Amino acid sequence: MNPFEVLEIPPDASPEDIKAAYHRLAKQWHPDRFTGPEKAEAEARFRQLAEAFSTLKDPGKRLALQQQMPRPAAVSVAKEKEKEKDQDREGGQERTAEDWATMAKEAYDEGRVDQARALIHYAIRMDGTKPHYHALLATILERDGDDLRAVVKALETAVRLAPRDVDSHLRLAAHFQTLGMAARAQRHLQTAREISPSHPKLRQPVPKGGKGAKGTPVPGRKGKAAAAPAAQASLVDQLKDLWGRLTGKG
Structure with a gap:
C-alpha cells in the first residue's frame, strides 16, 4: 500500500505533516489499546505505520514516491492548493476540511478517482474526526478495488466515530x-x-413457527439449543x- 495512503496524507505533505500524521495514527493504533482478535490487527497496522513513516521521512525515498504518483491526482491537488492561496491573497478565508471533502465527492462523482482520493486524504488530515470523511474514503477505495483491508480500515474508523x-x-x-x-x-x-x-x-426473516402469536409454544432448553444454529x-x-x-x- 502507498505510504502516503497508510498515513492518510496527500503526496505533497510536508515533513512536519508526515510526522504529525504518524504520531496521531500510531497513538490510535497502538497495540496496547486493543485486546483479543483485534490486537493482532492493531499490531499489523502499527507495523505498517512505522514502515510508511520510515520511508517518507527519507527525502530521497519520498521524492521517488511522489514522482510515481498518478499525475492527474498530484496536479489537481496542486491546482486546488494554488486556488486556495489565491483566495487567501484576495482576502478570502482559508478552505475548510469540509470544502476539501466536498471537492473529493465531486471529483469521485465525475470519475476522477485519483484526485478524489488525494482530496479526501487532505480533508482527513485537516480534521480526522468526521465519520463521513472516512466513509467517503472507503467508497473511493472500493472503486479502486486494490486493497480491501484499506476499505475496512476506513469503515472501522467511521463506525468508531459514529x-x-x-x-x-x-x-x-x-x-x-x-x-x-x-x-x-x-x-x-x-x-x-x-x-x-x-x-x-x-x-426481516419470518420465524418458521409463525409471527409469534399467542398460543405459540415457548421452546424449552432443548428448543433454545436448536435455535442457536438456526x-x-x-x-x-x-x-x-x-x-x-x-x-x-x-
Missing part, C-alpha cells in the same frame, strides 16, 4: 464476509439490525443477501 452509522456497519459486514471473517461480519450485521431493524438493506444460519444467509445488494448481484 457507532450508529448503519450503512458503514452493513458495508463492514459484507467486506468481512468476503475476507472470510464470518464472526466479525455477523457482529456488524447484528449491530445494524439492532440499530435499524427496518433498514431497507436488511431482510439463528447463525439466518445471519449467514443475510450476509450473502446483503453482499448481493451492495454489489448489485442480488
Whole structure:
C-alpha cells in the first residue's frame, strides 16, 4: 500500500505533516489499546505505520514516491492548493476540511478517482474526526478495488466515530464476509439490525413457527439449543443477501 495512503496524507505533505500524521495514527493504533482478535490487527497496522513513516521521512525515498504518483491526482491537488492561496491573497478565508471533502465527492462523482482520493486524504488530515470523511474514503477505495483491508480500515474508523452509522456497519459486514471473517461480519450485521431493524438493506426473516402469536409454544432448553444454529444460519444467509445488494448481484 502507498505510504502516503497508510498515513492518510496527500503526496505533497510536508515533513512536519508526515510526522504529525504518524504520531496521531500510531497513538490510535497502538497495540496496547486493543485486546483479543483485534490486537493482532492493531499490531499489523502499527507495523505498517512505522514502515510508511520510515520511508517518507527519507527525502530521497519520498521524492521517488511522489514522482510515481498518478499525475492527474498530484496536479489537481496542486491546482486546488494554488486556488486556495489565491483566495487567501484576495482576502478570502482559508478552505475548510469540509470544502476539501466536498471537492473529493465531486471529483469521485465525475470519475476522477485519483484526485478524489488525494482530496479526501487532505480533508482527513485537516480534521480526522468526521465519520463521513472516512466513509467517503472507503467508497473511493472500493472503486479502486486494490486493497480491501484499506476499505475496512476506513469503515472501522467511521463506525468508531459514529457507532450508529448503519450503512458503514452493513458495508463492514459484507467486506468481512468476503475476507472470510464470518464472526466479525455477523457482529456488524447484528449491530445494524439492532440499530435499524427496518433498514431497507436488511431482510426481516419470518420465524418458521409463525409471527409469534399467542398460543405459540415457548421452546424449552432443548428448543433454545436448536435455535442457536438456526439463528447463525439466518445471519449467514443475510450476509450473502446483503453482499448481493451492495454489489448489485442480488
